[in-house]
Amino acid sequence: MEKYERIMEIGRGAYGVVWKAMNKQTGELVAIKKLIQEYHTAEDCMNLREVKSLIMANHPNIVKLKEIIRENNTLFLIFECMECDLYKFTVARMKLFSETEIRNLCFQIFQGLAHMHHKGYFHRDLKPENLLVSNNLVKISDLGMAREMNGKPPYTHNVTTLWYHAPEVFLRAPYYNSSVDMWAAGAIIAELFTNQPLFQGSSESDVMYKICRVLGTPTESTWFSGLDLARNICYRFPDFPGVRFSELLPTASSDAVNLIASLLSWCPCERPTAMQALQHPFFHGCYRMPPTVRLEDTCCNILNSVPLVFRIARQRELLKETRSLRSCVSGSERVDASEDPIHKLLLNPFVFLK
Numbered sequence: 332m333e334k335y336e337r338i339m340e341i342g343r344g345a346y347g348v349v350w351k352a353m354n355k356q357t358g359e360l361v362a363i364k365k366l367i368q369e370y371h372t373a374e375d376c377m378n379l380r381e382v383k384s385l386i387m388a389n390h391p392n393i394v395k396l397k398e399i400i401r402e403n404n405t406l407f408l409i410f411e412c413m414e415c416d417l418y419k420f421t422v423a424r425m426k427l428f429s430e431t432e433i434r435n436l437c438f439q440i441f442q443g444l445a446h447m448h449h450k451g452y453f454h455r456d457l458k459p460e461n462l463l464v465s466n467n468l469v470k471i472s473d474l475g476m477a478r479e480m481n482g483k484p485p486y487t488h489n490v491t492t493l494w495y496h497a498p499e500v501f502l503r504a505p506y507y508n509s510s511v512d513m514w515a516a517g518a519i520i521a522e523l524f525t526n527q528p529l530f531q532g533s534s535e536s537d538v539m540y541k542i543c544r545v546l547g548t549p550t551e552s553t554w555f556s557g558l559d560l561a562r563n564i565c566y567r568f569p570d571f572p573g574v575r576f577s578e579l580l581p582t583a584s585s586d587a588v589n590l591i592a593s594l595l596s597w598c599p600c601e602r603p604t605a606m607q608a609l610q611h612p613f614f615h616g617c618y619r620m621p622p623t624v625r626l627e628d629t630c631c632n633i634l635n636s637v638p639l640v641f642r643i644a645r646q647r648e649l650l651k652e653t654r655s656l657r658s659c660v661s662g663s664e665r666v667d668a669s670e671d672p673i674h675k676l677l678l679n680p681f682v683f684l685k
């Protein structure tokens with residue numbers, strides 16, 4: 332870690348402390364997350380959920396993991412440094428976002444989510460504190476809770492922030508998927524219009540109460556399986572007729588209201604996917620970034636915690652792949668992520684250990 336000079340603490344969460352630091356060799360600013368838990372082997376590090384999901388998530392709207400360093404069983408994740416998170420950004424601005432600004436922010440969030448979901452992961456803890464902003468860029472961060480969509484249920488319910496959690500999570504659904512991220516995105520977009528969290532409750536049941544107050548009590552036609560889930564845990568939904576989103580969000584256009592209402596559907600399968608959300612009329616006219624990755628991005632030094640001999644073997648392979656790929660793309664530095672052999676390799680970092 333001696334190559335980094337710590338500048339100041341910029342964040343603190345349940346899993347670690349985040350420092351702004353400077354790479355003394357290059358002058359580059361980075362964010363260093365020091366994890367609280369100890370990691371004793373390189374395998375432990377690479378199996379870490381945040382590391383696994385970040386390795387696959389190479390996208391302009393997902394924060395870039397640049398390096399992993401393990402020193403004295405302490406793990407440091409070195410990220411690109413962003414200005415601040417969306418929560419701090421909103422507080423500092425002290426004024427409401429315009430709809431154009433909201434559209435720009437949300438479009439990028441959905442692009443990041445679409446990529447993550449396409450790669451088979453969902454975030455599970457999307458909230459303004461986990462969305463990092465710099466200038467006009469937004470990047471999804473803190474993939475510590477992310478899990479593979481085909482991971483084995485039941486999932487744990489150790490919630491950190493409850494306000495963005497989907498109702499099926501509160502009702503202990505044995506299986507849920509990427510639609511929990513779509514719910515969270517809906518709650519975040521609504522909040523951007525008012526600067527007030529939509530479902531600001533002090534406990535799980537308080538958040539559920541607030542959800543019912545806004546959406547109205549679910550019925551067999553709005554969420555059939557939800558009634559079953561509630562019965563299983565002896566939960567009784569409070570009685571509410573519901574409120575119109577257009578009344579709750581008077582400054583939002585009808586397209587925005589329509590998108591938020593669909594994202595905040597009781598029934599997970601009625602929420603649009605991130606890809607569908609990007610095609611919603613709310614985003615008409617927005618330019619969608621093609622699913623490309625920069626070659627140099629994929630070659631970041633993610634394998635610092637792996638023994639040197641394997642690292643060298645792997646870097647050699649990466650170099651070879653890069654060269655052959657560069658000659659294929661004839662002059663262009665961009666390749667389709669799904670076709671990128673380096674990207675495929677990164678999905679299995681231990682391929683050279685075999």
Ligand SMILES: Nc1ncnc2c1ncn2[C@@H]1O[C@H](COP(=O)(O)OP(=O)(O)OP(=O)(O)O)[C@@H](O)[C@H]1O
Nearest residue numbers: 342343344345346347349362410412413416460473
């Ligand atoms: N790359 C970064 N650039 C700038 N700030 C960052 C960066 N990464 C994290 N932060 C800041 O540090 C805070 C905590 O980081 P992070 O959410 O990754 O930690 P955590 O321990 O996993 O938190 P949580 O309890 O939410 O799971 C963020 O909310 C953000 O303000």
